[in-house]
Amino acid sequence: MRRRYVIGTNVVNALDGVSLTINKGEYIAIMGPSGSGKSTLMNILGCLDTPTSGTYVLNGVDVSEMGDDELSDVRNREIGFVFQTFNLMPRYSAVENVALPLIYNGVGLRNRTHRAETALENVGLGDRMEHKPNELSGGQRQRVAVARALINDPSIILADEPTGNLDTKTSIDIMSLFEQIYKSGNTIIVVTHEEDIARHARRIVRLRDGKIESDMDNPNPTMA
Amino acid sequence: MKTIRQIYEALRMATQSVVINKVRTLLSLLGITIGIFSIISIFTVLDAVEQKIRDNVDKIGSNVMYVGKWPWTPEEGQTEYEWWKFVNRPSVSTKEFQEASELIKTAESTALAVSIYNITIKSGNRSRKEVELIAATYDYPEMRPTEIRDGGRYFTPMESNSGAQVAIIGTKLAEDLFDDVDYAIGKTIKTNNISVTVIGVFETEGTNMFGTSYDEQVLIPYTLARSFVNLSWYDKDFIIKGKEGVATADLIDDIRSVMRRLRRLPPSAEDNFAVNESSGILKQVESIFSMINLVWGFIGGLSILVGGFGIANIMFVSVRERTALIGIQKALGAKSYTILLQFTFEAVLLSIAGGAIGLFLIWIGTLVATYGFDFEIGLTLKNIVIGLGISSAIGAVAGIFPAYSAAKMDPVRAMSK
Numbered sequence: 001m002r003r004r005y006v007i008g009t010n011v012v013n014a015l016d017g018v019s020l021t022i023n024k025g026e027y028i029a030i031m032g033p034s035g036s037g038k039s040t041l042m043n044i045l046g047c048l049d050t051p052t053s054g055t056y057v058l059n060g061v062d063v064s065e066m067g068d069d070e071l072s073d074v075r076n077r078e079i080g081f082v083f084q085t086f087n088l089m090p091r092y093s094a095v096e097n098v099a100l101p102l103i104y105n106g107v108g109l110r111n112r113t114h115r116a117e118t119a120l121e122n123v124g125l126g127d128r129m130e131h132k133p134n135e136l137s138g139g140q141r142q143r144v145a146v147a148r149a150l151i152n153d154p155s156i157i158l159a160d161e162p163t164g165n166l167d168t169k170t171s172i173d174i175m176s177l178f179e180q181i182y183k184s185g186n187t188i189i190v191v192t193h194e195e196d197i198a199r200h201a202r203r204i205v206r207l208r209d210g211k212i213e214s215d216m217d218n219p220n221p222t223m224a
Numbered sequence: 225m226k227t228i229r230q231i232y233e234a235l236r237m238a239t240q241s242v243v244i245n246k247v248r249t250l251l252s253l254l255g256i257t258i259g260i261f262s263i264i265s266i267f268t269v270l271d272a273v274e275q276k277i278r279d280n281v282d283k284i285g286s287n288v289m290y291v292g293k294w295p296w297t298p299e300e301g302q303t304e305y306e307w308w309k310f311v312n313r314p315s316v317s318t319k320e321f322q323e324a325s326e327l328i329k330t331a332e333s334t335a336l337a338v339s340i341y342n343i344t345i346k347s348g349n350r351s352r353k354e355v356e357l358i359a360a361t362y363d364y365p366e367m368r369p370t371e372i373r374d375g376g377r378y379f380t381p382m383e384s385n386s387g388a389q390v391a392i393i394g395t396k397l398a399e400d401l402f403d404d405v406d407y408a409i410g411k412t413i414k415t416n417n418i419s420v421t422v423i424g425v426f427e428t429e430g431t432n433m434f435g436t437s438y439d440e441q442v443l444i445p446y447t448l449a450r451s452f453v454n455l456s457w458y459d460k461d462f463i464i465k466g467k468e469g470v471a472t473a474d475l476i477d478d479i480r481s482v483m484r485r486l487r488r489l490p491p492s493a494e495d496n497f498a499v500n501e502s503s504g505i506l507k508q509v510e511s512i513f514s515m516i517n518l519v520w521g522f523i524g525g526l527s528i529l530v531g532g533f534g535i536a537n538i539m540f541v542s543v544r545e546r547t548a549l550i551g552i553q554k555a556l557g558a559k560s561y562t563i564l565l566q567f568t569f570e571a572v573l574l575s576i577a578g579g580a581i582g583l584f585l586i587w588i589g590t591l592v593a594t595y596g597f598d599f600e601i602g603l604t605l606k607n608i609v610i611g612l613g614i615s616s617a618i619g620a621v622a623g624i625f626p627a628y629s630a631a632k633m634d635p636v637r638a639m640s641k
Contacts, residue, residue, distance in 0.1 A: 068560060072558060072559045072560075073557065075556070081555055083639075087555070089549060090549075103230070104230070104553075104556060104558050105557065
């Protein structure tokens with residue numbers, strides 16, 4: 001895959017020929033310094049962007065030529081996002097935040113709320129259902145985000161610097177949550193520049209200047 | 225089902241946003257509020273005035289024609305009232321009335337009436353000045369229906385034809401002369417030294433749009449009037465009520481041809497009489513009001529336009545403020561149309577709220593007018609629907625551009641804002 005950006009007269013090759021296969025049930029970390037193209041790769045993997053050339057086949061479907069609304073559908077069904085800045089809706093309660101992707105999938109209110117409550121219980125926030133994001137700690141907010149990512153039973157959990165805004169202890173909590181999710185059969189892609197975080201994954205891909213620098217298994221993953 | 229749910233969710237999100245930014249919302253609604261207020265208030269006033277006029281015309285009776293020297297409105301095609309032409313026309317004579325009544329086949333009934341103004345009425349040592357005396361033939365009440373209070377009665381045909389010294393008087397006049405209205409019947413009143421017996425009192429009628437009312441009038445047999453004034457000096461009204469089902473135009477044609485025949489007018493000559501329609505006044509008032517309507521509507525339209533820009537502006541601000549949230553929604557799978565609907569609904573909701581405030585102010589106004597100033601006026605359902613309809617249309621038009629800009633946002637760039 002290639003992704004080229006044109007900024008004024010400059011042409012930037014953010015991704016300069018990346019070829020990558022990720023299998024179902026893998027736990028993979030994508031690493032690289034800033035400017036390495038990892039954000040661009042993440043956006044493409046998350047169907048937020050499409051490659052300039054090359055194809056992206058997700059679950060046997062080529063999504064590289066899809067239009068905006070089709071991509072919205074794919075994101076809704078196939079991708080569970082966990083962001084560095086949590087990206088929760090500030091005026092929604094925890095339950096409403098977790099249920100949000102279900103709205104776009106046309107699930108009714110009662111069913112939606114029930115599923116969101118179960119998801120929150122699974123991440124250990126059964127007693128924080130009606131709290132708004134500003135009434136929750138950073139770790140709790142990220143748990144809400146994880147619950148939201150899982151709500152539609154997606155093919156990929158895509159985490160972009162998930163611990164970037166958290167202290168060490170809370171980071172360990174979140175990573176152990178990921179471990180748990182991985183063990184229950186989910187595919188997890190973590191994009192990070194922190195070695196400690198990447199070492200939780202079973203496979204580590206390193207990017208530099210828009211190319212894959214290395215792609216290797218991690219035989220001794222950190223168990224949080 | 226999926227789409228309906230999306231629409232519902234968009235509506236819910238829109239409502240939340242409107243409720244949260246109360247003060248800002250209220251201020252940006254002012255334009256719409258003023259616009260709807262001016263447009264719907266004029267509609268409301270016009271409806272009330274028109275209703276009042278219609279009630280009056282119904283009282284006079286529809287399909288009733290007045291033939292006399294004077295047209296009530298400038299003649300068709302004329303902007304000026306050519307009084308110098310009309311003043312020299314001959315008045316309708318008693319003979320003409322009798323002959324025409326026979327000849328006009330489309331007439332149900334006819335009457336000849338004359339109004340004598342500035343009469344002084346005396347009873348004992350009390351008197352009332354500036355009373356209007358109407359002398360009319362027997363069938364007059366058919367053209368101008370009214371009730372006579374219990375205890376009184378209308379003229380008999382005998383009394384009417386022979387010019388008996390009897391009268392029916394208005395309630396106001398009866399009160400002034402006899403204190404107790406019911407006490408008036410059987411009493412004698414004097415005008416121009418002729419004694420007349422009161423045989424009936426009209427039911428209270430209230431003032432009509434011509435500023436006249438039975439309440440202060442005296443009705444006497446036509447032939448009685450001859451005995452104290454020279455009727456040839458007075459302009460008489462020849463009143464014709466058409467038969468049921470006869471078209472107004474046919475009735476007018478019939479009257480005109482009969483009158484022209486009686487007056488032996490050659491085909492080249494203009495009519496030397498005027499045929500007035502009782503509903504003619506209504507037409508004229510309507511044309512005046514449609515003018516006011518236009519001007520006021522223009523003012524209202526302008527402020528609604530300004531209001532629309534206000535809504536568009538506040539929506540652009542709203543979209544910018546919520547750019548990050550739009551990004552999140554899109555990342556989580558919201559489609560363009562969901563976002564588009566969400567912001568359009570918000571604009572429509574804002575606009576409807578603005579219009580509703582305007583309607584509420586009008587409603588307060590109608591209460592004040594009805595109970596404070598005794599002018600009966602009401603905010604009709606039709607006008608409420610029109611007001612809210614205009615509001616939502618403006619909201620949709622003003623909201624669509626900001627909403628489109630939100631819908632087209634790139635999720636990645638929006639989230640990083």
